[in-house]
Amino acid sequence: MKNWLRKHPMVRTIRVAAADLNGQARGKRVPSRFADKVVESGTRFPMSVMNLDIWGEDIDDSPLVFESGDRDGVLRPTERGFMPMPWLEAPTALLPLWMFHEDGRPFDGDPRQALRRVLERYEEKGLRPVVAVELEFYLIDDSGRSLQIPASPRSGKRRKAAEILSIRALDQFDAFFTDLYDACEAMDIPADTAISESGLGQFEINLMHSDDALRAADDAWLFKMLLKGLARRHGFAASFMAKPYEDYSGSGMHTHFSVVDKNGANIFDDGSQQGSNYLRHAVAGCLDAMADSTLIFAPHANSYERMIPGNHAPTSICWGYENRTAAVRIPSGDHRARRIEHRVAGGDVNPYLMIAAILGAAMNGIDDHAEPPEPITGNAYDQELPQVPNTWPDAVEAFASSDVMARIFAPDLIRNYIATKRQEMFYMAELDAAEQMEIYLDTV
Template sequence: MKFDTFRTFRVAAADLNGQMRGKRLPRTEYPKLGQGAVRMPYSVLNVDIWGQDIEDSPLVFETGDADGLLYPTDHGAVPMPWLDSPSALVPMWMFHEDGRPFAGDPRHALDRVLQRYAARGWTVQAGIEMEFYLVDDAGQALSAPMNPVSGRPLAGHAILSIRQLDAFDAYLTELYEACEAMDIPAESASSEAGLGQFEINLQHRDAMAAADDAWLFKALVRGMARRHGMAATFMAKPFANDAGNGMHVHFSVLDQDGNNVFDDGGPRGTDLLRQAIAGCLAGMPGGTLVFAPHANSYDRFRPGAHAPTGASWAYENRTAAIRVPGGPARARRIEHRVACGDINPYLALAGILGSALAGIEGKMEPPAPITGNAYDQATDQEGLMPDWARAIARFETDPLMAEIFAPELIANLCMTKRQELRGLADIPPEEHWTVYLETV
């Protein structure tokens, strides 16, 4: 994009919670970005949900809070349509002085996994479905937004309602225009089960680009909502009695000739498909923390609430944690339905794709696919960790997660989450939304 229309721009990298951390710079600094001109303390990517340093973090106390170097990612600069003044954002990631990737950067965690696929001559294509709520946050508690047409609060559920899509047409139209400007390939939009809840699907493309899309999309959705007098949130469970927000990931794997390694010409899929499914199931207990990273996340996992509660898989069955959608054989893929909407997209995709690759490398065999309602069936598979504390403990010691994530990232994430767990314990649960509304 042309920078002659901007006086300033932002640079930002993702911290462990997926929040943007960076700086505002004058336009004259743009040509210097590829030279490592932007520095930030390593510890900035390891702050808690409030932006506070982690107590006793080795990034602070053993290194003297040293700086890492930020370099632009290959995504390129994008406009920031939610701001009044013309501004641009340059996505960045962090490196050491000697050029090594900083292992505590979540984007490097995903790159680490994708390099293992590349070593086999494979690339991963991913498409992401993002759910979010539009809300009114002006009171002491969250409430449904006003219907822009009637001026009255939303009432009644509107799943797949064209009427509700039309009511919020001004917001959705500007959102799609902004997605196009930011090169975020937004496809279909639908009204979901919750009051003021929507889902937008992002087009399949290279897995790293898909993660970049999801990270930028979350910032865009929230920013554009404020321009329309509302708030938007990806909290896993903003309303106790309404549907939660999830992030569903569809992925397939292509060989060096562009062939889908999951395609056997029919609906069943290849042995590689089932091995990848077995890996995804095996990765759920240890990976719970990256799929459900916050206190509020665990309110989403309730039977019958449009979110998986156990480790199961099935063909064309949305009650299972892992679904193999129907459709043409050449598009055979896996849908991973576990992650909450409040995730860091880089860590979530690293956990999903790393687990799938472990299944392939270990030639794991999945159990038989289920039929019928998964909520009514017990499985022999160990499922998700039932609470935040146990998810942290399991992630810290799980051997499969140790294959996927660097030791520094595992240690940093566990320290961060334990500090947040202690901090949230001092806040009444009914006020947790004030912490999470626009930070996740």
Template sequence: MTWLDDHPDIRNLRCGAADLNGQARGKRVPRRFADKLEKDGTRFPLSVLNLDIWGEDIDDSPLVFETGDADGLLLPTERGYVPMPWLQAPTALLPLWAFLDDGTPFSGDPRHALARVLERYKARGLTPVAATEMEFYLVDDSGKEIRQPKSPRSGKRRAGAEILSLRALDAFDAFFNDLYDACDAMNIPAEAAISEGGEGQFEVNLEHVPDALKAADDAWLFKMLVRGLARNHGMAASFMAKPYEDYAGNGLHTHFSILDEDGNNAFANDTFEGTSLLQNAIAGCLAGIPELALIFAPHGNSYERLVPGAHAPTSICWAHDNRTATIRVPGGSFAARRIEHRLAGGDVNPYLFLAAVLGSALIGIEDGMTPPAPITGNAYDQNLPQVPKAWDEAIDAFAQSTFARRIFDPQLVDNLIRTKRQEMAHFAEMTPEEQIDHYLDLV
């Protein structure tokens, strides 16, 4: 009995994979071809996983004319079918990832990049446990400028931020009811929803899972779901890093710990400081930030978020239970010791993001790194090393990075650099209004 047998209402299928920007690329397939798709997969050019954010070929990509724009084999991931509740007709998505014809994983596929990191953990008898915090804005984009949508309950626009406001959540109760029902149907483990610091800004936390590939899948699918459902409710939803100049940007934070072979938290002991493995992982995460900033802030707009005093970290430092630090060790019981990585914007590719975070921590463990002392107080007011402040700076640092090449295959590194340099050239030609308009729905 297959999933489709249990869901006879499904009328058509989508199949697709995440490209380097986290965009879903794939096909619409009639249901009658499901058996062939499940057994044999499908084919499309490998260059499709290396398009720019607007869906254009990368001009100098070796995946295009140099190789004759050759096909790859796209096979179903272990996730299997997931419903797409935001579409009018009952539809299911079959997530795919890319392979060469000889069965070798395609090194330019971001999901394979994360799987590669997890294999290195497995070889050491370790298993990362990861969760994500997904921030987004609900917006009215029907006019010349975006603004907070009207409350479906009152018909009014409530100006101003409403942090942890039940009233703000209640105003969009119908949307959140549909969102949680859809998450259940899609096996996305959604936890608490809160209102955040911007007009119409919300955060939904996804549960910790001992499978970082599933955590990345969940984040990727969640972004598609939120954008689709918002349109059904007469709004847009955006994970853009900084849609409003005067309000906080959207982050995508991850909390992670590591289980040892016996299933114990390898970061935890009976001390406040935690284990040496925790200290190694913190040091690795800090060491990776300067050279991996392009993963955490992949677009031109991303750097508008990374400004002091705007609820996004700008200093390369760590601290206990301090949200001004890039790397935070939350409080609570010693048994629950974990790391929160707070740098990334909501516009990241979840697969590359978790590969970068977990890969950095692993390098810290492999190399026995020791972090500096944790900071106390406001990181914005201290003389600390800084996160790269500009897109070109981050691209150059990634291009020159040996750290990045310890995590990612050289082909993926090269593909991403070419992509971002092409996007940067196009982005520079746009007006600020065009930049907002282009990125609002895409990321």
């Protein structure tokens, strides 16, 4: 890690940061001449900082604040090391961190530690998940009283039409996407295909799969930070809000995953198009946990504007082969790449918690040798099927009372997350839609 800074002497300051429960980057600015100290000894900030609400405020009556004396945790660098921050004007480096107790134990309230905890269950069985995410987002001109698509830097015009898989829509913002891909390469974020989606100024970028799920979550977290920062340099906003426009589709974050054994063989593959027993068990686990984990997949008030039947966001708890109306889809293609696509999450999620919830649920199903219902065919929205919670309060209560979530997440994280969401619900109820939009546009 120290060598990176020595190879980049123009970097004068660094940011050291970790993801809180809402996926917000919390940390410090440090002169680069003191970076060695951070690498060797870590840094410190209060454990309560990992458990702030969406405004960045302490959680009322949290045991992490006054009850404990608001004690510090120890933040240590992740395996990622230093990377540039191309959205800032001055040469600056970012050092991602995660939190531990003073005695070296992982801090269970850290979302990255929550994912590590799930991955240990796979390691105990000699298994390793392979994960990729697809991130949908909007480019937005938020300089006026209402949101609108930014004017094209090429033509100066605003094309107010949905342009699904339009090359023209991509070309309108070619300079931005060129800078974005260059920045992803500099940060070692494996950005792959970009497409235009069905909303005004809506796009999707896929990140390449990784057999290190922590790295896949890092990639998604860092990409969100990069995209939002770089868009501002280009004079507009980028947002992962689940539903910024009432009349256009919301933004999701779909997760693809398979599982390989110690020999690198995909355990979901049995040579058939249907997939193995392991695949069915994992699907069953995902379906069983889906209602209770909706709060992870739809964590904010605005998230539930997206969860509307027939609006390209799965609301029925079901699975199917090559069926995008199902919450869990089994893509077609080479059987050796047999995988599961989990389609429920919005773009506004914390990637660490989302991937932990999905992989934890899949492992529950594998452990239990669970069997799913029959896969659906046709339009899931037209069928009588179990539904995910469609309101924020219902999702909070489902998560809070869930035995399934207790198998995936540590008790402290469950307690902290519930307290966070209940506090946010209380204060969001005092705001109108425009005020909520202003909060969510830049934060999530």
